Amino acid sequence: MSDAAATPIASPPGPPLVGVVMGSDSDWPTMRLAAEALASMGIAFEAKVVSAHRTPEAMVAYANEAEGRGLEVIIAGAGGAAHLPGMIASMTVLPVLGVPVQSKALSGLDSLLSIVQMPGGVPVGTLAIGAAGAKNAGLLAVRILGASRPELRERLHAYRQSEADRVRAQELT
Numbered sequence: 001m002s003d004a005a006a007t008p009i010a011s012p013p014g015p016p017l018v019g020v021v022m023g024s025d026s027d028w029p030t031m032r033l034a035a036e037a038l039a040s041m042g043i044a045f046e047a048k049v050v051s052a053h054r055t056p057e058a059m060v061a062y063a064n065e066a067e068g069r070g071l072e073v074i075i076a077g078a079g080g081a082a083h084l085p086g087m088i089a090s091m092t093v094l095p096v097l098g099v100p101v102q103s104k105a106l107s108g109l110d111s112l113l114s115i116v117q118m119p120g121g122v123p124v125g126t127l128a129i130g131a132a133g134a135k136n137a138g139l140l141a142v143r144i145l146g147a148s149r150p151e152l153r154e155r156l157h158a159y160r161q162s163e164a165d166r167v168r169a170q171e172l173t
């Protein structure tokens, strides 16, 4: 992991509303983009490594306790045989957003298919492979929280406007 990728991202103060979990610390350079999006919108979050394969008991406890601890959205990222988002979704009624982390062997197609093909009745909102997916998972979590929080919708409107201004100002040389 590079120094920049290893730098922790401070959560805004307050009890976490969003849990960002991932199967390995090797997923953090990708998943930190979800955390950055949340931090930029002032959303308190927690980030943890929890693996369905390597720490199944911890994953079960995390999923079972998330709602009672006040989390409102879970973002779960994993690569390869990416069972973590679906397993968490099977044990909670909180919205779960799945981020397919890019794998070395199959470039993340394995991760995507593992996350997206959930059986009916157990939804996982699946994002794109890799960095864009992680960033969008953070922003989608803010949109979910914003449905009942007008002040968050204001921040999202301001973000949309600033992105539009940035693109309009682009000049090709």
Ligand SMILES: Nc1c(C(=O)O)ncn1[C@@H]1O[C@H](COP(=O)(O)O)[C@@H](O)[C@H]1O
Pocket (backbone or CB within 6 Å): 022, 023, 024, 025, 026, 027, 050, 051, 052, 053, 054, 077, 078, 079, 080, 081, 082, 083, 084, 085, 101
């Ligand atoms: N897919 C899962 C799960 C899970 O789904 O629970 N736990 C770890 N992993 C993935 O294994 C990959 C390699 O992990 P290592 O880099 O630690 O070997 C990571 O992308 C991780 O998400």
